Amino acid sequence: MSNKPIVTRFAPSPTGFMHIGGVRTALFAWLWARKNKGTFILRIEDTDKEREVAGSIEHIQKSLSWLGIDWDYGPDKPGSFGSCIQSQRLDTYREYAHKLIEKGLAYPDPYTQEEIDAFRKQAEAEKRPFLYRDHRPKEVAEAGYKATWDGIKPLRLKVPEIKRCKWHDIVRGDLEAGEEALDDFILIKADGYPTYNFAHIIDDLNMGVTHILRGDEFISSTPRFLSLYEALGITPPQFATLPPILRDDRTKKLGKRDGAKDILEYRAEGFLPDAMVNFLALIGWNPGGTEEIMDGRELMAQFSLEKIQKSGGAFNEEKLLWMNKNYLAKLSDGEFLKLAQDFLPKNLTDKNAGNENKIVKLLPLIREKIQVFSEIPELFAPAGELSFINALPAYEKKSLIWKKEKDAANVAVHINSVIKTLETMGDTDGAFSAEKIKAAIWPYAESITADAGGRGSVLWPMRYALSGKEKSPDPFIMASVLGKDETLRRLRQAV
Numbered sequence: 370m371s372n373k374p375i376v377t378r379f380a381p382s383p384t385g386f387m388h389i390g391g392v393r394t395a396l397f398a399w400l401w402a403r404k405n406k407g408t409f410i411l412r413i414e415d416t417d418k419e420r421e422v423a424g425s426i427e428h429i430q431k432s433l434s435w436l437g438i439d440w441d442y443g444p445d446k447p448g449s450f451g452s453c454i455q456s457q458r459l460d461t462y463r464e465y466a467h468k469l470i471e472k473g474l475a476y477p478d479p480y481t482q483e484e485i486d487a488f489r490k491q492a493e494a495e496k497r498p499f500l501y502r503d504h505r506p507k508e509v510a511e512a513g514y515k516a517t518w519d520g521i522k523p524l525r526l527k528v529p530e531i532k533r534c535k536w537h538d539i540v541r542g543d544l545e546a547g548e549e550a551l552d553d554f555i556l557i558k559a560d561g562y563p564t565y566n567f568a569h570i571i572d573d574l575n576m577g578v579t580h581i582l583r584g585d586e587f588i589s590s591t592p593r594f595l596s597l598y599e600a601l602g603i604t605p606p607q608f609a610t611l612p613p614i615l616r617d618d619r620t621k622k623l624g625k626r627d628g629a630k631d632i633l634e635y636r637a638e639g640f641l642p643d644a645m646v647n648f649l650a651l652i653g654w655n656p657g658g659t660e661e662i663m664d665g666r667e668l669m670a671q672f673s674l675e676k677i678q679k680s681g682g683a684f685n686e687e688k689l690l691w692m693n694k695n696y697l698a699k700l701s702d703g704e705f706l707k708l709a710q711d712f713l714p715k716n717l718t719d720k721n722a723g724n725e726n727k728i729v730k731l732l733p734l735i736r737e738k739i740q741v742f743s744e745i746p747e748l749f750a751p752a753g754e755l756s757f758i759n760a761l762p763a764y765e766k767k768s769l770i771w772k773k774e775k776d777a778a779n780v781a782v783h784i785n786s787v788i789k790t791l792e793t794m795g796d797t798d799g800a801f802s803a804e805k806i807k808a809a810i811w812p813y814a815e816s817i818t819a820d821a822g823g824r825g826s827v828l829w830p831m832r833y834a835l836s837g838k839e840k841s842p843d844p845f846i847m848a849s850v851l852g853k854d855e856t857l858r859r860l861r862q863a864v
């Protein structure tokens with residue numbers, strides 16, 4: 370490998386939101402640059418004005434920033450090569466267009482749309498592929514040809530040599546394509562903007578890009594790119610083609626309907642950026658070994674282009690949730706609470722209502738139950754396991770009876786005994802803690818013999834009386850969160 374400093378780029382078109390695929394490309398290019406202490410460029414490819422969606426550039430920047438992907442040059446940071454926004458580099462493309470004209474390797478397209486359509490039809494009728502180069506005007510084909518260009522007609526490349534193409538891709542290995550892959554493609558369109566095919570090559574050259582990481586949809590165009598590199602007399606950067614991201618069932622590429630959603634939606638749902646980065650890095654790349662939880666630093670240490678896989682990587686939302694839970698577990702209680710704020714019920718986050726202790730007591734339950742913050746509201750919704758904090762739903766009397774209880778009359782006896790015990794306790798947070806409540810109730814619960822139903826005969830009605838539900842948390846935690854008064858109120862109501 371040469372000692373040239375590594376330069377990679379992510380070159381999105383501002384045509385809408387950033388989805389998983391785009392972000393993964395950016396991540397890999399960024400990891401490769403950062404790992405090698407190289408340069409990472411964010412370049413905006415906005416030469417197709419019809420497809421442009423307002424706000425996309427900001428959206429792209431916001432998405433990358435959320436994930437910690439930073440750029441050395443970008444739409445907000447031009448370099449010595451000028452702007453990173455293609456529509457602001459039109460002069461550069463024209464300059465190179467003229468270089469090609471000088472070399473006799475570009476010509477204005479003389480045909481009208483109707484004429485081109487007729488050529489195409491004729492090729493179809495003769496069952497041969499339609500190629501522009503079959504229709505080069507006579508003079509273009511002549512030796513020593515040099516065009517005059519009014520700057521208005523579309524400009525086409527005159528492919529320097531029609532031949533079979535071979536090239537190397539770091540991921541895919543040696544690739545080749547036949548002559549039919551070469552054609553006189555458009556460099557500058559009638560609207561004055563360059564095509565992607567032309568602009569990205571000039572930019573990569575001027576920006577010193579050493580490695581192009583991009584999706585496999587560009588493989589079929591690579592012969593054309595190579596013919597342009599040849600026409601310009603430059604050595605192409607190295608290519609690394611990323612594998613497609615597939616649906617979880619691997620039957621086809623992940624589409625919008627399968628969850629290829631806007632990356633910022635994941636942020637809105639409360640996924641952690643570190644989890645997202647870890648998850649994306651493992652789609653189509655694997656350092657070997659079985660460890661899957663790798664933070665940013667670890668990823669950077671391990672990342673290599675050689676370990677990018679050829680075949681598609683599946684997008685598995687379950688795995689993302691699992692990964693997110695792993696990263697949630699790394700947060701301190703304080704960090705967790707801060708990030709969870711927006712998802713918690715308002716009545717619990719309102720500090721004036723003396724809720725701080727409540728939420729701290731509930732925290733272990735919340736942390737245990739969720740994989741992502743967006744699951745929190747469900748926990749507190751009327752059907753949720755933590756809804757006891759907001760309200761006690763109406764329930765049927767018989768629900769209070771433990772399934773092993775033989776004598777229904779015992780239920781009131783047990784609850785009354787619990788009430789009596791709790792009445793003797795203090796009502797401050799310290800005195801009415803889950804541990805202390807448990808210590809006070811446990812001996813009595815344990816004293817119920819197995820043939821009389823066992824400790825469940827006490828704990829079940831206590832839990833039901835506090836929550837009004839079959840599925841609810843530990844009764845001691847519930848009691849401590851509710852506080853002494855509310856706990857006694859609910860128990861008395863049960864009696």
Ligand code: GLU
Binds near residue numbers: 380381414565569582
């Ligand atoms: N603008 C192209 C795209 O959005 C970039 C392809 C490349 O990385 O060269 O797909």
